[in-house]
Structures are given as structure tokens and as C-alpha cells.
Amino acid sequence: MADGTARADEVLEPDPAPWAWLEAVHDRGLLERIRGGTLTLRERRGLGLPWSAELVERGRRAVGGSVAAARFAVEHGVGMNLGGGTHHAGRDFARGYCLFNDVAVALRVLRSEGLAERALVVDCDVHQGDGTADLLGGDPAAFTVSLHGARNYPFQRIPSDLDVDLASGTGDEAYLEALSAALDDALPRAEADIGFFLAGADPWEGDRLGRLALTKAGLRARDELVLDRLLGSGARVCVVLAGGYAEDVRDTVDINAATAAAVARRLC
Numbered sequence: 001m002a003d004g005t006a007r008a009d010e011v012l013e014p015d016p017a018p019w020a021w022l023e024a025v026h027d028r029g030l031l032e033r034i035r036g037g038t039l040t041l042r043e044r045r046g047l048g049l050p051w052s053a054e055l056v057e058r059g060r061r062a063v064g065g066s067v068a069a070a071r072f073a074v075e076h077g078v079g080m081n082l083g084g085g086t087h088h089a090g091r092d093f094a095r096g097y098c099l100f101n102d103v104a105v106a107l108r109v110l111r112s113e114g115l116a117e118r119a120l121v122v123d124c125d126v127h128q129g130d131g132t133a134d135l136l137g138g139d140p141a142a143f144t145v146s147l148h149g150a151r152n153y154p155f156q157r158i159p160s161d162l163d164v165d166l167a168s169g170t171g172d173e174a175y176l177e178a179l180s181a182a183l184d185d186a187l188p189r190a191e192a193d194i195g196f197f198l199a200g201a202d203p204w205e206g207d208r209l210g211r212l213a214l215t216k217a218g219l220r221a222r223d224e225l226v227l228d229r230l231l232g233s234g235a236r237v238c239v240v241l242a243g244g245y246a247e248d249v250r251d252t253v254d255i256n257a258a259t260a261a262a263v264a265r266r267l268c
């Protein structure tokens with residue numbers, strides 16, 4: 001709003017996703033343990049965040065936001081959730097700061113409402129999208145692409161339809177080349193009605209967990225490339241934030257705000 005990207009009435013607070021939506025995607029036992037705060041010690045360690053009722057509420061609202069953004073995208077071409085992208089949550093696991101897989105839930109809701117069928121997930125968070133691969137890997141109408149640091153979390157992977165491993169220190173030029181090639185491969189295979197773009201801020205050179213070396217200009221070019229290619233293919237596009245771990249949170253905000261501005265420019 002401060003940058004003039006959106007008016008106050010264009011930024012909405014999402015409702016929590018109903019448990020029934022989550023049950024359509026995730027294992028019931030896992031959801032019961034999340035809901036009741038009875039995750040096992042191993043699960044709590046894997047999640048990496050202390051359990052609280054507020055954490056669960058936040059997770060459900062993040063999913064609600066991605067569903068709302070996806071519905072908005074179907075109607076208006078693009079939509080964005082200022083959250084979501086929790087791609088390490090799989091059918092029966094919740095790890096890496098991710099409770100629920102918002103993209104898989106949003107796709108399920110769009111399909112149940114007859115708003116979309118075929119999907120392409122372009123995951124540009126610096127970490128591999130193992131949870132999304134787990135949930136959508138066997139889905140013939142969903143294609144998953146993940147571009148990520150080769151030597152980074154998660155260390156035991158679940159393969160995406162297309163995984164692009166990038167060497168530590170990869171900079172703008174090599175990244176954008178790899179991304180463009182991945183889109184060349186994925187777009188015709190996906191024939192997507194809806195694209196989900198995980199616009200992670202963590203490939204940035206200053207990120208504490210990233211290990212890649214993209215500049216802010218490089219990340220802006222990435223956003224433009226993904227949005228243009230997805231929209232050019234005829235897909236609607238739902239953008240979600242995913243990770244960002246800059247030393248100074250203002251840098252992460254800066255990167256996320258630039259993504260939001262790129263989305264907003266495509267609404268006019």
C-alpha cells in the first residue's frame with residue numbers, strides 16, 4: 001500500500017480454511033495431531049516451529065488466502081496471496097515450517113468448483129518442493145517444476161515432474177537461463193488452466209538460508225519471466241510468497257513487494 005501497488009480495500013484478510021478442505025488433501029491422523037497439539041517429537045523437530053493454537057490458525061488462514069487468490073486469478077487473470085507457498089507439507093507430513101500445502105488445497109478447491117482442471121506449479125523458492133511433489137506427483141493433470149539449490153534442504157527429496165538443481169553461488173544470468181529452459185519444457189507438457197508461482201525471496205544473495213546469489217534485479221526479472229510465460233500460455237496465475245530469510249526483514253519485504261507490484265501491473 002505504501003508503494004501504491006494496492007489500495008487498502010484490495011488487501012483482504014482471509015478466513016481460515018475449513019478443516020474439510022485440508023482433509024481432502026492431507027492425512028486425517030496428521031491433521032488431528034496438528035489440531036490437538038499432539039505431534040510426535042520427531043514431527044515437532046521436523047516442523048521447526050513450536051506448536052501453538054495461533055500457529056494452526058495462521059496456517060489455516062494462509063491456505064484460505066491462497067484459495068482466495070486462486071479464485072481471484074481465475075476471474076481476473078492474476079491473484080496473489082501475501083503468504084502461503086508452504087511447499088514442504090505433504091500428504092502425511094508437515095515439516096520445514098510448513099503445516100499445510102496451500103497450493104495443493106487451492107487446486108483441489110478450484111477443481112471442485114469447476115474453475116480449473118490442469119495445473120502447473122512453478123516453484124522458485126530456493127528449497128526443493130518436496131511436499132508439493134508428494135501431493136501432486138501422481139496427478140496426471142498437474143505438473144510440478146522446482147528450481148532450487150542443489151545442496152540445500154530438503155536433503156531427502158521427493159521428485160517433482162521437473163527438478164532443476166542449481167549450484168551454490170548461482171547468479172542472475174545462469175538462473176534465468178535455467179528457469180527459461182525449464183518453462184520451455186514444462187509449459188507445453190502442462191497445458192495448464194491455472195499456474196501457481198511460488199515466488200520465494202530466498203534465492204537472494206543476502207538470504208541466510210539460500211546459498212544462491214541472485215540480486216534483487218535478478219529476482220524481479222524472474223518474476224517478470226514466470227508471469228509473462230504463464231500468462232502467455234493462456235493460464236491464469238496465482239502467486240504465493242514461500243520463503244525469505246534475509247538478515248534484515250526489510251530486504252525480504254522489499255523483494256516480496258516487488259513481486260506484488262509485478263502482479264499488480266498485470267491487473268490493469
Ligand SMILES: [Zn+2]
Nearest residue numbers: 125126127243
Ligand atoms: Zn525456502
